[in-house]
Amino acid sequence: MSRPNGGKATLLYYAYRAISAVLAPFAWYSVARKLRRAHVPVERQHERLGVASQPRPAGQLIWFHAASVGESLSVLSLITRMGERLPQAQFLITSGTPTSAALIAKRLPPRTIHQYPPLDANGPVNRFYHHWRPNAGIFVESELWPQMLVKGRKAGVHLALLNARLSDKSVRGWQRFPDTAQFILGQFDLFLTQNQKTANNLRAMGAVPERVKPGTNLKALAGPLPVDEVLCARMRKSIGDRPVWVASSTHPGEEEVVLQTHRALLKRHPDLLLLLIPRHPDRGQDVQQLIANFGFTCARRSKQEDISPETEVYLADTLGETGTWYALCPLVFLGGSLQDIGGHNPFEPAQAGAAVITGPGFFNFAETFDAMIAAGGAVEVRDAVDLTAAVDKWLGNQSNFEAACTAARSYVNTQQTALDSVIDTLCEELKL
Template structure:
């Protein structure tokens, strides 16, 4: 029996699911969804199921998706007969994975957590194993996969204090979802303690973001840039959001005027407005991509 909170969630998402196509089209018009692949978000596949056992890996956004690459490469090498499906939820992650995934690995956008979308997705792909990265707990998907006896893993798991507090308000739901996982590998001790309190059986620590090698680059260009930078200190502001760049820039101006400030925004399409804002603050700005 599902706890009342999960039963209510399932009923509510089922009632709201018919509105999903409209919401997705609006998001596509705003550039937040790929208009040519909206069907995938509704659980409708755009790729045939390959022959052989299939493992499904999911990372919601750029960081989580790219952290899967070392695991994908290891699985491909150790078990060539296993087919790999990777899902993610953002356009940027899909674009990066299209360039970085090994040949033969399939990418699809993750379906919304609506009952019908979940059924379509699982009916088509029929994975033997589902691996979620970091903090993905989709009640409908997790419970539907468990009901089909799909093995479930939550790896490189991360849970903030705020998330743990939220799940703590529905302890029966948290315990039901976390106990569905056959394997839970937290990133660090704080997450391990939070997940344990909520009912998970945790294993050893694992952070996939520390498992991969250096990002690919042009070695000659990297050497040229290092020569240009010389002995200047370099300050990197990564995954920034609106308003943060100006605050960081003011701090650099006040304390490290000789430093090279490198900004890698969370959303690369903001590059133009960031460059304009920094130029207005008196910085000499160059854009690279």
């Protein structure tokens, strides 16, 4: 049965193919260098060229493609539940960063393989499809790689865009080339959007209207972050009855605001401890120097330094332990929001029972934060003065703080009920 793609290939698409062929060697040089720096084995580096490092399992293969850490982890619970629904199915998940690969490796669902995705060029994409021959390809959020999509549909792969989210800038860019947008979007059999705004944008850009369906924010469906109970117990013993707050996923320019806030809070809470979790642990040395410049005493996780009664800041500059820090303290400022970054996933701290403080720059999670703020599970601040007031309010009013934690967790629970509906729609529309 034919599957019309909603448009014809355009000159712009053919120009993209030609340019990608020319640039592919330079792109390969760049990504290979990054993978080498992360100590990724050569065999796995070649996955970016479409050369698989594992055999294709027999039977039905369902492929998920995500950009990096957040998107990758958000689909693991979905794969687990889909695997229970489809006990004969095998799963492939591709993601582009070594960090995401390392975290996924620790949490792989049953019957699931991880690979790096092919570069979006003719040779790598052809080799990828020739080897893996997926029955369905599920792209997460805004991963619109033209050749992967066009060649996938031509190979008979049923394609979906899951948790679809497009920035206003991206929408404006695609609308400049309406015929190409219609052609690329026409490769998908299904769009499951995070919100109505994205659904409206996709239709306006040329997506086949009946293929656009409401979904939910997939990151609400991910399982809680793992907790190292042994480490958690040891940390609790070291902290004792000291008050604690967390600044998580911070970026350059935000640590300064956090440390200014901590300085002000110490005047009212002299034994207060800050758990500072940079978004990128490899910035640990720079952040430690910044802490020293503020005059704080610091213990650093990557150096296995213990918290003492004199420690004012604990620098948690390691990967994969954020769930443990959230378990230690449910009062969380979530970074990426005081700068023009877009914010980070509030479901992770909320699933751990935390109430969340955010800056105004949470545009990547606008619908989530708006609802959490309205429900009382999150608070928006704009600067160090606001952040100081928000943390101080929750430190000084336990009943108010507990109500905020309850509201945040309740919001997450209401979102998680949508998982079965998402699986039903994927199975039906992708013929699984």
